[in-house]
Amino acid sequence: MNIRKNTTWFLSLLILPLFIQCSQTKEEQKPNILFIMADDHTSQAISAYGTIFGDLFTTPNIDKLADQGMLFTNVFATNAICGPSRAAILTGKYAHVNGYCKNEKGGKFNASQWTFISEFKKQGYQTALFGKWHLGSEPEDFDYYKFHVGNGQQGNYIDPVYNDNGKHIKETGYATNLTSDFFLDWMKGLRKKDKPFAALLHFKAPHRPWIRDEKYKDLFDGVEMPYPSNFNDDYKGREKTAGDTWMTMDFLNHRDSKVTPPEGLEGKALSDWTYYGNKPNQAWMPEGCTTLEEARKWKYQQYIKDYLSCIKSVDDNVGRVLDYLEENGLAENTIVVYTGDQGFYLGEHGWFDKRFMYDTSSKMPFIVRYPKEVNKKSRNKDIITNVDFAPTLLDLANIEIPADVQGHSFAQNLKGNTPNDWKQCMYYQYYEYPKWHHVQPHYGIRNQRYKLIHFYYNIDVWEFYDLEKDPQEMNNAINMPEYQNIITEMKAEIVVQQKDLGINGSLEAMRAITDADMGEVE
Numbered sequence: 001m002n003i004r005k006n007t008t009w010f011l012s013l014l015i016l017p018l019f020i021q022c023s024q025t026k027e028e029q030k031p032n033i034l035f036i037m038a039d040d041h042t043s044q045a046i047s048a049y050g051t052i053f054g055d056l057f058t059t060p061n062i063d064k065l066a067d068q069g070m071l072f073t074n075v076f077a078t079n080a081i082c083g084p085s086r087a088a089i090l091t092g093k094y095a096h097v098n099g100y101c102k103n104e105k106g107g108k109f110n111a112s113q114w115t116f117i118s119e120f121k122k123q124g125y126q127t128a129l130f131g132k133w134h135l136g137s138e139p140e141d142f143d144y145y146k147f148h149v150g151n152g153q154q155g156n157y158i159d160p161v162y163n164d165n166g167k168h169i170k171e172t173g174y175a176t177n178l179t180s181d182f183f184l185d186w187m188k189g190l191r192k193k194d195k196p197f198a199a200l201l202h203f204k205a206p207h208r209p210w211i212r213d214e215k216y217k218d219l220f221d222g223v224e225m226p227y228p229s230n231f232n233d234d235y236k237g238r239e240k241t242a243g244d245t246w247m248t249m250d251f252l253n254h255r256d257s258k259v260t261p262p263e264g265l266e267g268k269a270l271s272d273w274t275y276y277g278n279k280p281n282q283a284w285m286p287e288g289c290t291t292l293e294e295a296r297k298w299k300y301q302q303y304i305k306d307y308l309s310c311i312k313s314v315d316d317n318v319g320r321v322l323d324y325l326e327e328n329g330l331a332e333n334t335i336v337v338y339t340g341d342q343g344f345y346l347g348e349h350g351w352f353d354k355r356f357m358y359d360t361s362s363k364m365p366f367i368v369r370y371p372k373e374v375n376k377k378s379r380n381k382d383i384i385t386n387v388d389f390a391p392t393l394l395d396l397a398n399i400e401i402p403a404d405v406q407g408h409s410f411a412q413n414l415k416g417n418t419p420n421d422w423k424q425c426m427y428y429q430y431y432e433y434p435k436w437h438h439v440q441p442h443y444g445i446r447n448q449r450y451k452l453i454h455f456y457y458n459i460d461v462w463e464f465y466d467l468e469k470d471p472q473e474m475n476n477a478i479n480m481p482e483y484q485n486i487i488t489e490m491k492a493e494i495v496v497q498q499k500d501l502g503i504n505g506s507l508e509a510m511r512a513i514t515d516a517d518m519g520e521v522e
Helices: 003-028 060-068 082-091 115-121 175-188 267-274 292-327 384-395 483-499 509-517
Strands: 034-036 070-076 126-131 142-149 161-164 167-170 196-205 336-342 361-371 378-380 426-429 443-448 450-455 459-467
Touching: 034 292, 034 384, 060 292, 060 336, 060 361, 082 115, 082 450, 115 126, 115 384, 115 443, 126 175, 142 175, 175 196, 175 292, 196 292, 292 336, 336 384, 378 426, 426 483, 443 509, 450 483
Parallel strands: 034 196, 034 336, 070 378, 126 142, 126 196
Antiparallel strands: 070 361, 142 161, 161 167, 336 361, 426 443, 443 450, 450 459
């Protein structure tokens, strides 16, 4: 009897089922979800998208994600403002459906409604939230959360207070680093290793007032940063819309520009001085400046250096997180998303902030890495919106998408197989007025080449842009004869989009949303 041969045969019978079981487990393993979002981070501040700053400013870790996955160039917020964009992302539904239309007097997001997080939790995922929530309500369906409180849930950059699963805790340090610390601590400790996870890592940075980490306090010293080519936009043909906002460099206040207050100020006097610049006719003059043009350039230099310094900290921490995934064997099976909650103006049109349907503010940076399904260094220019994120993540995890979700999965687009019937335009609507920044409420549609916008609150102004000929949206072509047929077709398409989305197209109903006081986030 050949004992060695029989023993080998016997062991193989024991090992083979285990091998098959392991293979099946690996094959059927659900992907992890890591959704990283930085507040007000715009694509022109990510070097993978191309910037005007050259070697002065790069984002190597975010660029690494783009190198290892897919970079999208036509992803849009359906309402370019923080809270409503976040609500749309969570629910896969437009603001008029999920109920969160504006930040100012917009009330609180109904966190008990369906979100993609609630669905992942239902499907056996461990769920967590770190950083900025900014929706007023208490998060639901998270196994663990630690989010910013104070300043209307904006939080603070230095020594911020967090809501740690219901308990308010003041932490010591810089918010961007701390938020990453808490996520990594959870990954190493509370996370159950036998369950897939769906985690939101949401940085406060680079939101106003753009306070730097000590590490970058001297970054860009002695350097004059370049200006966007349309920094000195005169708003010709757009006087009642782009030309009537409170977000030019004139509206950066003393706090924004890091000016030291005079000695002896306290209470209301100190507060008035700190926020001086927020309102019309408060275009203060920095020391050494003699003209408004010099003042605008001085303020831009302070603003852009602070903003980009905040981004450097975000990029550093993205690197920390990616390193952890790699070192712990999680990179291959984790869908990593990087985005901002909308775009942002870095001096384009002379502005800071967002809100407009113009591309610089409505277009979001969006990068996805998922080695199992997404090719490295791939690029996508399909029109996608933030309501499409939720169904896509569910689709990638082979989870059924609820019928009432308004967004559409672009899982096939991620794999390089854009469906033939993929949408050719997107619908946008902004409601908030006059605070903040005095941007007229408007709606519109955009396709690959053209954009049509209607400003409707207390004016009746239409704007039309040929994005191929005018990518910076400087020339309102609404009255140009050669475009009239296209404009007529797009006006009809707006009606179709509003009907399909369940939007009451009457101006009275839209104005009522703007005027409604739904409460403040405290």
